[in-house]
Amino acid sequence: MKKQEVICYIAMVIISLFVLVPIILITIGTFTPRLELYKWPRGLIPSRFTSDSFISFAQSYGVMNGLKNSITVAVLTVIFSLLIGIPAGYSLSRFKFKGKSLFTVGVLTTRMFPIAILAVPLVKIYMGLGIYDSILGVAFIHTIFAFPFAILISHSIFASVPGELEEAAMVLGCSRLGAFRRTTLPLVAPGIAAIAIFAFIISWNEVFAATLLTLHNRTLPALIVARLEATTLDFLFASAFFMLVPCLVFIFIIRKRLLRMWGIILR
Amino acid sequence: MAEVRLENVCKSFGDVKAVDNISLHVKDGEFIVLLGPSGCGKTTTLRCVAGLEHVDEGKIFIDEKDVTDLPPAQRGLSMVFQSYAVFPHMTVFDNIAFGLKLRKTPADQIKERVKEVASLVQIEDLIDRYPYQLSGGQRQRVALARALAVEPKVLLLDEPLSNLDAALRLQMRAELKLLQKKSKVTTLYVTHDQVEAMSMGDRIAIIRNGSLEQVDTPERVFNHPENTFVGNFIGSPPMNMLECDVVEGGSIAIGNFTYKLPESVVKAIRKTKTSRVILGIRPKNITITKEKRKNAFMAKIGVIEPIGEELVVNLTVDGKLLRVIASPSQDLRMGEKVWLTPDSRKIHIFDKKTGKNLL
Numbered sequence: 001m002k003k004q005e006v007i008c009y010i011a012m013v014i015i016s017l018f019v020l021v022p023i024i025l026i027t028i029g030t031f032t033p034r035l036e037l038y039k040w041p042r043g044l045i046p047s048r049f050t051s052d053s054f055i056s057f058a059q060s061y062g063v064m065n066g067l068k069n070s071i072t073v074a075v076l077t078v079i080f081s082l083l084i085g086i087p088a089g090y091s092l093s094r095f096k097f098k099g100k101s102l103f104t105v106g107v108l109t110t111r112m113f114p115i116a117i118l119a120v121p122l123v124k125i126y127m128g129l130g131i132y133d134s135i136l137g138v139a140f141i142h143t144i145f146a147f148p149f150a151i152l153i154s155h156s157i158f159a160s161v162p163g164e165l166e167e168a169a170m171v172l173g174c175s176r177l178g179a180f181r182r183t184t185l186p187l188v189a190p191g192i193a194a195i196a197i198f199a200f201i202i203s204w205n206e207v208f209a210a211t212l213l214t215l216h217n218r219t220l221p222a223l224i225v226a227r228l229e230a231t232t233l234d235f236l237f238a239s240a241f242f243m244l245v246p247c248l249v250f251i252f253i254i255r256k257r258l259l260r261m262w263g264i265i266l267r
Numbered sequence: 268m269a270e271v272r273l274e275n276v277c278k279s280f281g282d283v284k285a286v287d288n289i290s291l292h293v294k295d296g297e298f299i300v301l302l303g304p305s306g307c308g309k310t311t312t313l314r315c316v317a318g319l320e321h322v323d324e325g326k327i328f329i330d331e332k333d334v335t336d337l338p339p340a341q342r343g344l345s346m347v348f349q350s351y352a353v354f355p356h357m358t359v360f361d362n363i364a365f366g367l368k369l370r371k372t373p374a375d376q377i378k379e380r381v382k383e384v385a386s387l388v389q390i391e392d393l394i395d396r397y398p399y400q401l402s403g404g405q406r407q408r409v410a411l412a413r414a415l416a417v418e419p420k421v422l423l424l425d426e427p428l429s430n431l432d433a434a435l436r437l438q439m440r441a442e443l444k445l446l447q448k449k450s451k452v453t454t455l456y457v458t459h460d461q462v463e464a465m466s467m468g469d470r471i472a473i474i475r476n477g478s479l480e481q482v483d484t485p486e487r488v489f490n491h492p493e494n495t496f497v498g499n500f501i502g503s504p505p506m507n508m509l510e511c512d513v514v515e516g517g518s519i520a521i522g523n524f525t526y527k528l529p530e531s532v533v534k535a536i537r538k539t540k541t542s543r544v545i546l547g548i549r550p551k552n553i554t555i556t557k558e559k560r561k562n563a564f565m566a567k568i569g570v571i572e573p574i575g576e577e578l579v580v581n582l583t584v585d586g587k588l589l590r591v592i593a594s595p596s597q598d599l600r601m602g603e604k605v606w607l608t609p610d611s612r613k614i615h616i617f618d619k620k621t622g623k624n625l626l
Binding site for chain 1: 317318319338339340342344345346348350352354355356365366369370410413417423
């Protein structure tokens with residue numbers, strides 16, 4: 001092996017461990033019997049595996065409701081982000097118009113202000129609009145977080161599909177919309193799926209705004225954060241595991257397909 | 268089969284006039300080549316015919332039907348793009364069948380027709396492959412098959428050979444021409460390659476800065492260029508252009524020499540009353556001799572470029588560059604002074620002011 005390759009492998013191992021070790025520890029902790037968690041010293045592998053902590057977490061007050069809220073908010077965020085991101089990204093990649101670069105920069109400036117600065121005005125505006133402590137309200141703010149990425153990613157995805165494909169389809173008998181549906185859409189579908197997942201995970205993981213803008217209708221992370229200080233180790237492990245799993249599953253499902261489909265587009 | 272008529276078509280992008288008042292009548296079954304330097308508006312003209320660009324002014328007719336405001340789908344034409352635009356997510360079969368499916372052709376007929384055109388362009392073995400498994404030339408054939416499958420009234424080709432390597436381009440050039448002659452489909456072909464244009468077109472439309480310079484058969488375009496641009500653009504090496512003054516007695520001055528013009532040419536010049544003209548003469552139509560001849564002028568040999576069977580001899584006359592094609596058997600040396608005799612039947616006289624051919 002060349003020296004560069006060795007360094008590359010070492011770096012990959014370190015990065016993988018950096019990501020994997022906490023995930024493994026959380027997973028083991030979740031399925032360790034509750035009492036064993038507090039033992040000291042304690043072995044890495046528990047005496048037996050049990051789903052007690054997990055079940056009690058799932059059954060504890062507010063968790064199922066929080067899960068429902070989280071999923072609703074995330075799905076809404078995905079829908080809103082795609083509704084804004086796809087047309088905007090398409091326009092940016094296909095048409096020339098005045099203020100195009102300004103728009104691209106403008107999209108990013110939405111991420112310029114930390115939510116902490118916006119907290120008070122946001123709450124006030126939300127109260128004024130009557131969407132404080134509502135699922136829709138949280139979905140809106142999560143959309144604000146997600147849509148700049150949705151626009152920029154979809155822009156680059158559409159730019160990778162030549163406009164001539166649509167033109168060829170139009171000449172062969174498609175309407176503009178039909179041409180988009182038959183040529184560009186199938187080619188960008190994996191990319192759009194990636195945007196959807198990205199938006200979903202942004203929303204799923206977001207804590208601060210969700211905590212700030214809700215009282216009763218908390219999303220799962222907001223609920224967990226609110227309980228962090230006064231809770232037990234088993235609850236912590238179980239909640240961490242619970243938050244982690246959807247992200248991992250999504251990425252594993254989509255990973256292979258993403259790479260394969262993009263491989264075709266890029267050729 | 269159909270004829271195509273453009274009437275005073277104009278198309279601008281911002282301040283740039285891409286197509287400037289072009290009128291063109293393409294006859295039924297004709298192979299017409301739109302030729303011009305890059306950025307001259309030939310592709311835009313083609314896209315206007317396709318309906319991919321909406322014209323600012325003027326009208327476009329296909330078979331006497333005004334299609335100016337019709338979307339591309341309803342114009343009954345096909346187009347092959349420079350990048351081929353083969354659909355990457357479809358097999359070759361689905362690519363070729365694309366237009367037929369849109370026309371709701373029954374499945375068994377689609378199968379038959381795809382087979383037919385695939386064999387026409389010799390890709391019947393590749394029918395189940397995806398475009399990324401094909402070479403550039405094969406993709407080109409897929410694009411062509413896809414365009415022909417729908418039996419278009421008009422076939423539009425936008426520099427279809429420019430992405431192929433030289434050998435393949437030569438082969439496809441001949442095949443395309445044969446294919447067009449067989450199918451008798453009215454064809455508009457865009458290229459910047461004059462050799463392609465000369466070898467393929469029934470007629471050539473030469474475009475510069477969005478305007479038509481000349482529309483004629485390859486023979487006419489070559490032998491009777493309407494102006495200096497066409498004369499210069501067609502032919503390689505290009506036509507020699509020498510600016511000269513008209514002197515009394517039906518001659519023109521080339522440096523210190525006077526060159527006597529044929530009577531017919533003199534008449535034509537007299538009619539326009541112009542005093543300054545451009546003498547155009549192709550490199551092949553000048554004879555180099557070492558000894559003085561009647562009605563010849565002297566030039567100094569510069570660089571000599573051998574191009575196989577012939578030599579391109581660069582000469583200077585009165586400070587201006589001239590190219591002459593000569594035979595290697597002539598023992599020519601750089602720096603040598605020689606005599607040039609233009610073939611008086613092959614000369615062109617252009618008006619200096621307008622650039623128009625006076626003959």
